[in-house]
Amino acid sequence: MAAACTGVILAGGQNKRFGGQNKAFIRIGEKRIVDRLMDVFSRLFDQVVLVTNDPAAYMDVDALLVSDHFAKRSSLNGLHAGLFAAAHETAFFVACDTPFAREALIRCVLDHIEPKADIVIPSTADGFEPLFAVYRKSCLPAMANQLERDRLKIQGLFRKVRLKAIDEAELRQADPELISFFNINTPEDLKMAESLRTKFEKEH
Numbered sequence: 001m002a003a004a005c006t007g008v009i010l011a012g013g014q015n016k017r018f019g020g021q022n023k024a025f026i027r028i029g030e031k032r033i034v035d036r037l038m039d040v041f042s043r044l045f046d047q048v049v050l051v052t053n054d055p056a057a058y059m060d061v062d063a064l065l066v067s068d069h070f071a072k073r074s075s076l077n078g079l080h081a082g083l084f085a086a087a088h089e090t091a092f093f094v095a096c097d098t099p100f101a102r103e104a105l106i107r108c109v110l111d112h113i114e115p116k117a118d119i120v121i122p123s124t125a126d127g128f129e130p131l132f133a134v135y136r137k138s139c140l141p142a143m144a145n146q147l148e149r150d151r152l153k154i155q156g157l158f159r160k161v162r163l164k165a166i167d168e169a170e171l172r173q174a175d176p177e178l179i180s181f182f183n184i185n186t187p188e189d190l191k192m193a194e195s196l197r198t199k200f201e202k203e204h
């Protein structure tokens with residue numbers, strides 16, 4: 001059953017560490033990362049939004065295509081645009097360079113949505129996972145304010161809204177290796193992704 005939440009894929013980055021090549025279109029096995037994410041999102045959400053500053057490149061993706069509102073380079077900009085476009089009060093976000101986002105872990109995050117939380121976010125020994133999290137529309141004014149003031153780090157938002165963290169033990173019940181958080185920044189990460197895929201697809 002679809003959650004009363006919008007699914008958003010962030011794809012407005014510059015991919016500098018990947019030589020400027022669009023990471024959403026990297027193929028892991030046969031499939032582009034964006035298509036892997038769409039497969040999972042179409043089972044979970046009745047609305048999918050993709051934030052890109054190059055909409056023409058995504059015409060074959062069955063999502064609402066939107067672009068950043070601010071001329072700033074920051075994933076916070078994409079969070080703001082995606083949340084603004086969401087038909088629901090809450091939106092779950094993932095980065096377009098995250099090939100192994102597991103449905104069970106997304107469901108775990110969605111299960112923690114509550115009216116008193118503006119952000120529902122995984123928290124592990126490595127810190128928060130702001131690009132595998134749910135944001136409520138109540139965050140929009142604080143996001144716009146941060147962007148206007150050139151405060152471009154997502155973490156800067158956390159002091160201004162109500163945060164609900166999900167602890168690592170619970171996250172690992174849904175995704176024991178936390179493979180969902182693996183993302184590709186460099187060509188070396190892509191090599192790692194190929195070896196993880198072999199393991200991941202054998203097990204699931």
Ligand SMILES: Nc1nc2c(ncn2[C@@H]2O[C@H](COP(=O)(O)OP(=O)(O)OP(=O)(O)O)[C@@H](O)[C@H]2O)c(=O)[nH]1
Binds near residue numbers: 013018072076185
């Ligand atoms: N809409 C939007 N998304 C962004 C922006 N900057 C980064 N993102 C997205 O946020 C996620 C994390 O991005 P980063 O790893 O910080 O940057 P990147 O562009 O992927 O890679 P680098 O250029 O190598 O830092 C990715 O899904 C990006 O597409 C932006 O200015 N606007």
